[in-house]
Amino acid sequence: MSNLSVVGDRDSWRCWLCDEPVDPDASVNSDRGPSVDLGAVAKPKKGAATLERLAHRACNTRKGAVKAVVPWSPDLFVVDPAPIAETVERLRRKGGREVVARCPSRADADQAAAWLVDRLSRFAPDLAVATQVEPGGGQFLLALRTA
Known part of the structure; x- marks a missing residue:
């Protein structure tokens, strides 16, 4: 230790x-x-x-001995945010790409993407990720991709 x-x-x-x-x-x-x-x-x-x-x-x-719950910032406008800890575990195991939230505007999605990369740099410093913001269904999808 x-x-x-x-x-x-x-x-x-x-x-x-x-x-x-x-x-x-x-x-x-x-x-x-x-x-x-x-x-x-x-x-x-x-x-x-x-x-x-x-x-x-x-x-x-x-x-305690349970899996960590890492909250999304309450200052962000995200819809259906994915659980951060579980998403990190899946990306570590399998790599690839995973949609983590939907946002009503491009500015909201860009703000959430910047926050998420910053937060993951401390939460999972060993996991290299990049974000992608894509329009879809009148909203903007925020995805994480392993680098």
């Missing part, structure tokens, strides 16, 4: 679950204090590897 400060520095002192800042000087017993989450990350055809990630103690405790 790595030192908390090593994991915190690597993750820029941001919680991988809620994407909020983590205070490195807070008590580890505080809800907003730093904690290391020891999650298993599937590696194709090689079993599972452990990835240590920085989390708030409360976020880590709330997640």
Whole structure:
């Protein structure tokens, strides 16, 4: 297990679950204090590897031993957003392309695409993805494609 400060520095002192800042000087017993989450990350055809990630103690405790739920930003205008954690798992396993949301306008889709790439750079730094915005059915589809 790595030192908390090593994991915190690597993750820029941001919680991988809620994407909020983590205070490195807070008590580890505080809800907003730093904690290391020891999650298993599937590696194709090689079993599972452990990835240590920085989390708030409360976020880590709330997640427990279940799969993480990574929320979409409430500032985005997206319809039928796909669950981020499950989408990342599928793209790691199979690669390819997956539609993750619908947006009413091109500007909304572009904003959601920029947010999603930024969020995934911290949530799944090992997964190289690109976004695609395509018109379809009077809306704009936002898709992720493995690079």
